[in-house]
Amino acid sequence: MKIFTAQQLHEADQITQKNQQITSLELMERASTKIFEEINNRLNGAEIKIKVFCGIGNNGGDGLVVARKLMEQGYHVDVYVVNYSDKRSDGFLANYRVVKEETKSRPVLLKSEEDFPEIKSNDFVIDAIFGIGLNRPLVGWVQKLITRINDSKAFKVAIDMPSGMLADGVIKDQPIIEANYTLTFQAPKLAFFLPETASYAGNVQIIDIGIDRKYLAETSAKAILIGKEQAVSLYQPRSKFTHKGDYGHAYIVGGSYGMMGSVVLSSKAALRTGVGKLTSVIPQCGYDILQTSLPEAMVNVVPHDIHLVETQLELKEGDIIGFGMGAGTHEKSIELLTSLLHQVKTPMLIDADGLNMLSKHPELLELIPEKSVLTPHPKELERLIGSWNNDFEKLDKVQEFSKKYKVTIVVKGSYTMTISSDNIYINTTGNPGMATAGSGDVLSGVITGLLAQGYDPAIAAVFGVYIHAQAGDMVIADSVPDALIAGDIIEYLGKAIRSLFEKPETKA
Ligand SMILES: NC(=O)C1=CN([C@@H]2O[C@H](COP(=O)(O)OP(=O)(O)OC[C@H]3O[C@@H](n4cnc5c(N)ncnc54)[C@H](OP(=O)(O)O)[C@@H]3O)[C@@H](O)[C@H]2O)[C@@H](O)CC1
Numbered sequence: 001m002k003i004f005t006a007q008q009l010h011e012a013d014q015i016t017q018k019n020q021q022i023t024s025l026e027l028m029e030r031a032s033t034k035i036f037e038e039i040n041n042r043l044n045g046a047e048i049k050i051k052v053f054c055g056i057g058n059n060g061g062d063g064l065v066v067a068r069k070l071m072e073q074g075y076h077v078d079v080y081v082v083n084y085s086d087k088r089s090d091g092f093l094a095n096y097r098v099v100k101e102e103t104k105s106r107p108v109l110l111k112s113e114e115d116f117p118e119i120k121s122n123d124f125v126i127d128a129i130f131g132i133g134l135n136r137p138l139v140g141w142v143q144k145l146i147t148r149i150n151d152s153k154a155f156k157v158a159i160d161m162p163s164g165m166l167a168d169g170v171i172k173d174q175p176i177i178e179a180n181y182t183l184t185f186q187a188p189k190l191a192f193f194l195p196e197t198a199s200y201a202g203n204v205q206i207i208d209i210g211i212d213r214k215y216l217a218e219t220s221a222k223a224i225l226i227g228k229e230q231a232v233s234l235y236q237p238r239s240k241f242t243h244k245g246d247y248g249h250a251y252i253v254g255g256s257y258g259m260m261g262s263v264v265l266s267s268k269a270a271l272r273t274g275v276g277k278l279t280s281v282i283p284q285c286g287y288d289i290l291q292t293s294l295p296e297a298m299v300n301v302v303p304h305d306i307h308l309v310e311t312q313l314e315l316k317e318g319d320i321i322g323f324g325m326g327a328g329t330h331e332k333s334i335e336l337l338t339s340l341l342h343q344v345k346t347p348m349l350i351d352a353d354g355l356n357m358l359s360k361h362p363e364l365l366e367l368i369p370e371k372s373v374l375t376p377h378p379k380e381l382e383r384l385i386g387s388w389n390n391d392f393e394k395l396d397k398v399q400e401f402s403k404k405y406k407v408t409i410v411v412k413g414s415y416t417m418t419i420s421s422d423n424i425y426i427n428t429t430g431n432p433g434m435a436t437a438g439s440g441d442v443l444s445g446v447i448t449g450l451l452a453q454g455y456d457p458a459i460a461a462v463f464g465v466y467i468h469a470q471a472g473d474m475v476i477a478d479s480v481p482d483a484l485i486a487g488d489i490i491e492y493l494g495k496a497i498r499s500l501f502e503k504p505e506t507k508a
Pocket residue numbers: 009010012013027028031055056057058059060061062084085087089129130131132133134135136137138139159160161185186209211
């Protein structure tokens with residue numbers, strides 16, 4: 001599913017009106033009726049006090065339509081107009097008149113803190129103050145209103161966006177409505193998936209309001225959400241008359257004394273993802289561990305007992321290296337990475353201490369084979385690209401880095417983002433149970449295994465992230481997130497891939 005910018009969504013709105021020959025007001029009525037239906041279905045006639053806070057733009061217009069329809073349905077509704085500007089959109093003005101005429105109610109005008117109503121914790125608040133039109137800091141009293149609404153602990157539903165949030169930017173130190181639900185029009189907004197802002201949107205539901213299909217299909221998106229529908233098209237099935245040589249040879253290079261588990265996890269994950277042959281390249285202290293815990297792996301020890309050092313690998317064309325898990329950053333181990341970077345021309349996967357080595361020696365960045373995949377968690381990313389002021393700046397910096405070194409970067413997190421040049425792919429699977437030591441090592445193994453099987457690197461990253469997180473979700477389906485350990489994710493990789501081809505159960 002595509003994520004568009006606010007500007008694109010405004011454009012989509014215009015094109016829809018033109019192509020469907022409807023007025024802006026008719027589109028607003030259509031969109032807001034859907035919101036009303038959602039809310040009405042949920043409230044089911046409940047005797048609850050509904051407070052609708054409307055801005056003076058089209059988001060406020062939506063709020064007025066929803067308020068009118070709720071009143072007509074018999075709900076107890078109070079409407080507040082947040083008068084942050086003297087300008088009013090046509091959609092707002094028209095619906096303001098209709099509300100007054102048809103419901104005989106009079107919206108309360110809020111102009112300062114003195115006008116704020118009391119909001120009780122059992123009230124139901126509809127936030128229609130700002131939508132995608134917010135473009136600058138809010139005046140103080142409107143900020144205070146947002147804080148007041150949040151402090152009330154009332155249940156909050158945001159229309160299109162929680163007010164105070166920008167679709168594709170950020171205003172520093174500004175309060176945002178902490179919505180329980182956001183009913184958003186047509187397409188999700190980028191801010192719903194970024195660590196700093198995601199939680200404000202609560203549960204997001206996308207409301208199809210019949211925006212021009214051609215525009216949606218043909219306009220290039222700011223980012224793409226990856227779910228089952230997208231992932232299934234990336235899978236490469238095995239054919240019958242094949243042998244292990246057709247599925248590649250992966251080398252997992254990593255480990256140090258006390259950290260050998262990372263190599264076991266990565267190696268096993270690569271095998272479970274379908275790689276034909278796998279060699280773990282490790283310090284000598286890990287030999288017995290690897291051979292005992294993973295008999296399917298071949299083991300190649302470097303000439304040092306406790307950490308990696310330079311060694312010659314007999315690499316053949318197409319062999320793939322996954323480097324860095326549990327490796328430490330000893331200078332002698334960095335010599336191995338340096339020599340591999342000089343020797344290898346095929347894309348590599350670099351993770352964990354491999355990334356820390358690159359941060360320590362940025363001169364190595366130029367040597368990374370084109371199309372390699374780097375999988376940093378936020379701290380590793382910061383070491384690599386420097387700090388950022390907000391998530392949008394982070395994305396810009398990652399895109400710049402990706403273009404400069406021609407690599408794909410997997411920014412791990414609750415919504416892991418895979419960035420390849422101008423493309424941003426946002427993963428929608430995964431759960432907090434995966435915030436546990438070793439789950440990143442599993443992901444590295446998965447992606448290395450896919451690379452070795454010939455998946456295009458950006459696809460290996462996007463697909464690998466999806467099945468890794470989907471496996472994590474399947475682990476907790478009959479357990480709890482707290483109990484998940486990284487090894488469980490490996491055991492569910494097969495089921496995660498199979499789930500791509502299973503139809504969701506339909507209720508009788
Ligand atoms: N696109 C679609 O598909 C559909 C969209 N619909 C709805 O329209 C909503 C967008 O409406 P909108 O453009 O009128 O903007 P909205 O968010 O109401 O803001 C109002 C105005 O406030 C201003 N302003 C900005 N920041 C400010 C600040 N800090 N302090 C003071 N003023 C500030 C700014 O105007 P400016 O002053 O910059 O000219 C802005 O225009 C959208 O979210 C959805 O709910 C649906 O009805 C139908 C389908």
